[in-house]
Amino acid sequence: MSELNEEKQSVTVPPASPPPAALGKTDDGSQVTRRTFFSWLSIGWIAFVAATGGFFTMMLRFFFPNVLFEPVQTFRAGFPEDYQVGEVDLRWKSKYGTWIVRNGEGIYALSTTCTHLGCTPNWLTAEQKFKCPCHGSGFRKTGINFEGPAPRPLERYRIVLSDDGQIIVDKTKKYQQEKGQWGDPEAFLKV
């Protein structure tokens, strides 16, 4: 350590190099004018924007894949007689994310996605409620939220009868209670 310090102190300062020639005096015929500089700058920027724009346009294509490995959004759910009055039917839960519930008047299809943060609630038969395991939201059999942080009721899917008498559930069309859409004739299948 002490050696290093001594060495440092013994180094002599080299003589200052001669000052450089005055700036801007390098006149050898290849001087870039302001106009040429800006032309090249513009060309460069346009090329850059075009390249990035093209790249992002191509990337957009990935949002629309040719094949979707998802279950179909519309499915036949059997005949109304297959469903017991007063019961929440779990048979389409894992495949299509839908609960089918039949009450005294008819049938409706509930989405299995919690309206708080999107977990899948469990149907608790003994307590007659859907209960979300993530943040404790609870929904009644109708889908109305009544406990925990869920801000709005479960969504209902379009449900109609086909010509052969089978139930068709269409998940592309959703009905939200808070928007007053549950009164829609296709949100509830009268049986």
Next chain:
Amino acid sequence: MEAFKHLIDTLSKPTILVSFTFLIFFFIFPPTDWFEKWHRRLKFDGLWSVKSFWIISVLLVGFFVIGLSDSDFRAIMLKPDNVPIAGLIFLVFFFTWLSMNQAYNNDKLIEAGQPVDEQYDAPNDKVLVWPDLVYVELITIVLFSAFMLVWSIGLPAPLEEPANPSESPNPAKAPWYFLGLQEMLVYFDPWMAGVVLPSLIIVGLMAIPYLDNVKEGSGYYSFKDRKLSIAIFMFGWLVLWNLLIVIGTVLRGPNWNFFGPFEFWDSHKVEALTNINLSEFVYVKGMSTGLPGNILLREIWGIILLLGYFMILPPLLAKTWLKNLFERLGVARYSLFIVLILAALTLPIKMYLRWMFNLKYIISIPEYFFNF
């Protein structure tokens, strides 16, 4: 033994646990002279002595050793995911104790007119990067890698069934370091608890050097010079972050219900938690009428309450309780400070409103995805 477990389970009820923490916290970390007077009178200043360290450590270890004889406690604490939480409890206590002990020692030194412990003594305190620092780093890397290796072999990550969007595990817990945020999500709309409040936490931490312009106590540990800063930071760090992680790990069970640490995780435990919004309190319970159809008319009470909280309360406090602080910080610093503090306090406020009155949202406009 059963009586002890029952006592712990009762004390772990969120209302009791959190109320007790809030009550005792500001006497342990006194923000003002009044609190400090009681802090000394209640002998909390002895908490940071070496003797207290050993007493508390032995009590903590004893609690875990006795607790592990209980199968329900064992099931929670020995789950590989939750082992870090036991470590966290000890580590947070150790480092809090270490820094507070150092701060109190320095306070004594300052009082006696001596230089603080961290006083930099130019030639004598000089340390070389090579070999002093690099060797320490190397040894740390080797030891830590060995520790991680042993840990990952001893407590392997569980191999579970393939992910299935239609089956959420019950309870579905976030990684342990996010359990505070998950607890926050129970009381707020996902937008608030998932985006706005976490951003405010980051902004608030970034704003500390700007807000805290006290020169004393900079560069060394001390408590007397920075009572308010330490009390506020410790409240956010120990109570609103670490306590919520521990609550999320130990006390949250199936269906996200509260369970005591020695209570069996019964997934059929029935908790009646019918929550209602402020608008329903006012119109349905208060005036015995239906909710008005107009959204603005329906939510006007919550909007008034929230505007009052964030816009009328700060100037009111600046004129009364926080007069000295306002004068020291100036308008810009004070405004930022008080808005951040009030935003942080919405969490405990909403927790209590939920537990005591089953209040869900103060403003609830699900039609436009706005809930507070």
